[in-house]
Amino acid sequence: MGGRQSGGGGGVAAVHRSIWSSKDSVPIITEPIIENNEQRFAFNQTLAKAVVEYASAVYMTDLTALYTWTCSRCNDLTRGFEMRCIIVDVQNCLQVHTGFYSSYNNTLLRPAIMNAVHKARKLYRDINIIVTGHSMGGAIASFCALDLAINFGSNDVHLMTFGQPRVGNAAFASYFAKYVPNTIRVTHEHDIVPHLPPYFFFLPRLTYRHFPREIWEHVVDGNVVFQVCNGSGEDPNCCRSVFVVSWSASDHLTYMGVDIAADDWSTCRIVLGRSVESLQMDLASNIVMSNRSVDFVIADHR
Numbered sequence: 001m002g003g004r005q006s007g008g009g010g011g012v013a014a015v016h017r018s019i020w021s022s023k024d025s026v027p028i029i030t031e032p033i034i035e036n037n038e039q040r041f042a043f044n045q046t047l048a049k050a051v052v053e054y055a056s057a058v059y060m061t062d063l064t065a066l067y068t069w070t071c072s073r074c075n076d077l078t079r080g081f082e083m084r085c086i087i088v089d090v091q092n093c094l095q096v097h098t099g100f101y102s103s104y105n106n107t108l109l110r111p112a113i114m115n116a117v118h119k120a121r122k123l124y125r126d127i128n129i130i131v132t133g134h135s136m137g138g139a140i141a142s143f144c145a146l147d148l149a150i151n152f153g154s155n156d157v158h159l160m161t162f163g164q165p166r167v168g169n170a171a172f173a174s175y176f177a178k179y180v181p182n183t184i185r186v187t188h189e190h191d192i193v194p195h196l197p198p199y200f201f202f203l204p205r206l207t208y209r210h211f212p213r214e215i216w217e218h219v220v221d222g223n224v225v226f227q228v229c230n231g232s233g234e235d236p237n238c239c240r241s242v243f244v245v246s247w248s249a250s251d252h253l254t255y256m257g258v259d260i261a262a263d264d265w266s267t268c269r270i271v272l273g274r275s276v277e278s279l280q281m282d283l284a285s286n287i288v289m290s291n292r293s294v295d296f297v298i299a300d301h302r
Helices: 045-057 063-067 100-105 109-124 136-152 170-179 275-284
Strands: 002-005 011-014 033-036 039-042 085-089 129-134 157-162 183-188 214-220 223-228 295-299
Touching (some): 045 129, 045 157, 063 085, 085 109, 100 109, 100 136, 109 136, 109 295, 129 136, 136 170
Parallel strands (some): 002 129, 129 157, 157 183
Antiparallel strands (some): 002 011, 033 039, 214 223
């Protein structure tokens, strides 16, 4: 399950039949593998590139193109993706909210995603699940992954986020690492968002803290490297080594060479524009292929 809540649009979750999300069978996660206490970590650059392309595609505002997987970003390593469910929360638009936890647990997202995963597993049996998100979507994806791990088992759930902010304190980070050990948080160069909320080393019990494990994408001597950080979640030699005056918003909008920003920042276009209405009309008039068993879930609390 590739659950992704876009900061530039409505909540969208896509469920597919493999962690790779392609009709062609490809090995899921390969080396390198690092053992760290109870945490089993794996990072594959090709898989990570595919996952970030999914995160990028969800920022597109044309729901019909997402439904049919024909959008301009629905190609390259994500070609052949089988869309199973699109979830849009019109009321919240995931812009104005009372917190990351509430945005997942107190909206349509949780029951809709759980239902979609149940249906996918009934159809394809015990498939692995991968949850992904960028920025705020990464924070919400974290709560989603924890929820799914508790319900379906930690070994079956993988989380990979990009430019994710901190979401809890040290106790939460420890709890999360226990139940979602297959976690990768990719950070990029001087991206400002992973530094938020700020980490106060002199208030260890009160400060927000990242859970492990971080992969820091940055340039060394002209070459892009993906540095494997330690298991603390707050490795001072990774993105935390970037001084505050160097924090960058632009580094937040590109990961692994993939543009990962909304195609229109003017409004919450995916739900406030004609995108939802247009897709509904397409579905009603059978413009979209009728043989596609794709769920389209809309929550309009108005």
